[in-house]
Amino acid sequence: MINPAHESTDVTRELFQNFSTGGIVLFYIFGFLALGVFAWGCYLQIRKYRRGVADGSWADLARRTRDLVVTMLSHRTLRRRDAAAGRAHAAIFFGFALLFIGTSLIFIDYDILGPLGLSFWHGEFYLLFQLTLDLAGLALIVGLVYMMVRRGWIKPPKLDYRRPDREPGEPDADRSRYRIEDWAFLWALVIIGITGFLLNGSRKLWLIDDPLVWDYRWWTPVGTSIAYMLSGLGLSSEGAGVLRTATWWFHGVLALAFIAVIPFTKVKHIFTAGGSLMLRDPLAAQRLPKLPEDGEDAGYGKITDFSRKHLLHLDACTKCGRCHEACPANASGLPLSPRDLILTLREFAHEQIEGRTVDADGLVVHGDGVNQVRAETLWSCRTCMACVEICPVAIEHVPIIVQMRRWLVEQGEMDPMLQGTLQKIQKRGNSFGEAKRKRGKWADELDFPVKDARKEPVDFLWFVGDYASFDPRNQSVTRDFARILEHAGVDFGILYDAEQNAGNDVRRVGEEGLYELLAENNIASLDGAEFERVVTTDPHSLNTIRNEYPQFGGQYQIYHYTSLLKQLIEQGRLQFSKQLGYRVTYHDPCHLGRFNRGFDAPRFVMQALGLDLVEMERSGENSFCCGAGGGRIWMADPPGKEKPAENRMHEAARIEGLEVFVVACPKDLTMFEDALKTAGYEGQFVVKELNELVAEALALDKQATEAA
């Protein structure tokens, strides 16, 4: 590897070669200035975060660090649903990281070890170092150029900064400044990369007669190619020396300026995104935080009510637009984009609490003012978790939105229809306003009794949920599931009027007080019964009982009914007398799929039924919300806008020969049967609950039992 004509230790690069002492001193002054500005910017940011509420997010630091390293090295979150952008970001990230490490090593060798008479930056290490940095610089530039092409020519809609929550002309509607910042960031890095190569190439040509440089030129293949190119353009060795000096200063000062502005620009995502990923809560949307015992106000009203982690999240957003694209509210033309919400709050935090003094009068984030969040924006959310799930830097949109809704609820700022439903739930324990004793009435039409789990032990306690208990269309499906369990010989029972609304959506509306009451009442009922496991037909109930009731002392082994069906099929307790053969598509309910990873069991059951399943483009983790979640089923949708469920029907209708749109959630059945009509597909295909297809394949005679 080393030319035997030289001592291996001789191969190195002299820093500041041919620089005057004044020039070296000047460079160090620039360097310290840049680091000073950088440190001041970091201090401002940290002080801003510390103006939020401490929430103990830093617990278990070792595991968090390990997870962060794995996520960053794998680029797992960045490759999802945008592989090309993920690869380009990986090229930029690893290129930049290696160049940064390389520069740091030079600093250590020259400024720390050098005065001690020590050095490692020579010989084979130096040559490998040169090769690595040369390739890293190339990767950086390739990645950046792709990002430029993407922004300038491909122009994916998710990178359009037009806001759905502002009308053109409103003072904070224009986000063209972001575009300028994006381009400035890309160009700055590209110029730093290109001038780095130009510096290398001009130095090589300048020192062409030095065998310790020229003999080892191909250890920097890109830099050497530049040297040949410069020579080919007629540049002499002396001319290259002048070019090298000019490029050295330009490259060096630009790189230092880049470091200085990191905390003040989007470049800070290098740190904030890492911090956000490190503080990632895998149950962020599934398990909402309890109110603090001593909290004076509920939720987020002022920017200083935000947790420090959530303030950090605001700065972590890279504006990638993945959440904007996935959001059903945004797709339906409602005034909400999760990206724009985060950016609005970021601007607000920057204006109000990043400065030296805090303007106590200007801390309320709600309202119609510049960079305030409007109530209609918050109420547009379905808490479907599509944004949280896809965000590559683990921003927690749903907890932030629910915390802000808590404040609105506390102020009494909510839709009258929603308010009426919450009153019904408070009074009668269900969202239909029905008498409590009617909760188990659906079972009257069965030709076998359904056990009362309050009075006798059962293997499976079935938590039925409001929609499956009271909605007439869903009651029919509920009876189907009871027949299936009976057919399979499952020992099950229900809580009858001791069951109340599980509270999942009440909590996501922001009515935490009522939620706690419901959770405590249901836990008392469950604890009063004797059972092995809980099964539910309602994914919303599944989520809160599994993930949130433990906050109140309720620990249960709970399954969605599709998991139980899968087990019964595997055990041979459900055998189908006929294969249905329908061409179907399946809608993953948000609270079963994204929230609780329940993707496989429904598909297993459909396969056992002999259905021809064709997946929609948006399926699995990327499923598109029906629009009912987050309490939206209790509010009217604005007229003249396409509903999320209608949007979904259009997607399903693109499947050739589709016969059945299969759902596995009572609210989905309601939403999609309605949308089937309003979107104009009635007669083209039907919406069915999976239980109905299982009952059909088992040839369970619905008519006979319901008539009996």
Ligand code: SF4
């Ligand atoms: S939870 Fe769903 S509806 Fe709400 S902001 Fe996120 S993606 Fe949009």
Ligand code: SF4
């Ligand atoms: S919030 Fe996350 S997903 Fe949305 S634009 Fe920002 S970084 Fe991207």
